[in-house]
């Protein structure tokens with residue numbers, strides 16, 4: 001077993017991970033970054049970063065209010081305000097690191113609008129390639145950091161009630177990085193489902209690592225389905241996102257007959273919060289028996305120049321969005337809940353931090369507002385890096401521990417994804433969720449050797465936790481819709497907390 005020491009280990013290299021690592025490094029700490037995959041979810045983000053700019057008609061109050069409305073009663077207003085208020089500073093820091101945002105006139109950032117926002121407040125880059133620009137700038141800023149590619153985190157090591165490091169698998173086999181502070185920044189869990197906008201590595205690893213370390217996940221039933229994922233018959237895995245900013249620029253959602261999908265559903269129409277639009281699409285598909293609806297972007301000015309990523313994805317699928325409506329369906333997109341943290345990324349386990357999609361700060365509640373995710377990743381990532389650096393300085397070097405290779409319950413991925421897609425997607429029911437939970441309980445123990453093993457174990461742990469949380473929430477709220485409980489129940493206006501339920505493997 002190889003061994004190494006660091007002050008801070010960051011797991012994940014998207015916006016939150018890199019912001020955290022850079023912040024910890026600036027505090028003079030030794031930082032190791034673990035990366036298991038080529039692409040991050042950050043890279044694929046299209047719409048932009050929601051941020052309140054000075055000298056506009058926007059305000060922190062307005063952004064906070066929009067975020068809280070989207071969050072359907074479960075946001076923590078103090079957390080929302082704290083994160084939103086730091087947004088402009090964090091974006092300026094990113095610009096200092098070299099990020100370039102689109103401008104409407106020289107020196108003035110162009111602002112777009114997305115669902116649930118009462119103002120134009122989304123800054124973007126490369127038209128619809130914001131994430132790629134954020135990733136490029138942060139990668140460049142992090143060139144001198146110790147980034148370990150193809151390194152998988154298997155377990156957060158705990159010694160005497162505090163973090164002692166991470167058990168890692170690399171090409172050199174099992175190893176331990178002994179460190180008093182670990183930051184989980186592993187992104188999301190879209191591959192719980194057969195089709196998702198998320199990159200291949202989004203398998204819920206960070207939530208699973210926290211559950212295995214005995215920490216709870218909160219609001220984990222709230223998985224946001226983006227209304228417009230590109231539809232092509234029989235395609236699974238990562239599917240291209242068709243950014244909501246297209247609707248902000250005038251594109252409309254229609255069915256096969258050209259009838260609006262959202263008319264009469266919500267005062268904001270096609271720019272209603274995502275759960276509303278996704279549910280309206282599901283209802284139309286159920287009513288018509290069609291496989292998809294359409295986003296008509298033919299009237300969007302300068303379509304190819306403003307939306308080059310979407311245009312390229314459509315053309316690659318044989319669809320010319322300038323001349324024909326784009327076939328779309330809702331797709332698993334974002335986990336609103338996750339590992340419970342404060343607004344500095346601190347968990348209840350001393351030395352363990354989490355930031356970005358993996359974390360539940362209270363920012364998103366029951367439904368995330370569009371383009372609040374890069375914002376949260378930047379702000380909380382930076383804060384978690386500073387907090388972890390401070391913790392490491394006080395805690396001192398971690399003691400040497402010698403863990404075994406973990407054995408975890410694992411279900412075959414295809415079966416798990418089929419169960420989740422059938423029973424825990426846009427609309428859920430108690431009967432379906434119970435079927436899924438029964439099946440998840442039959443997971444068989446396996447020693448985690450390959451990347452596939454580790455991811456499948458994480459998916460199994462997280463699927464069971466999501467299904468249990470979704471079953472327990474006997475109401476419809478935010479992006480959690482129950483066919484058997486179609487109304488919001490004011491008595492359930494509280495955040496759910498769930499430990500590693502359903503994880504006792506069959507045969508153990």
Ligand code: SIN
Pocket residue numbers: 045046047048241242243244245334369370371372373
């Ligand atoms: C989009 O561009 O529609 C997605 C942005 C987001 O998920 O915040």
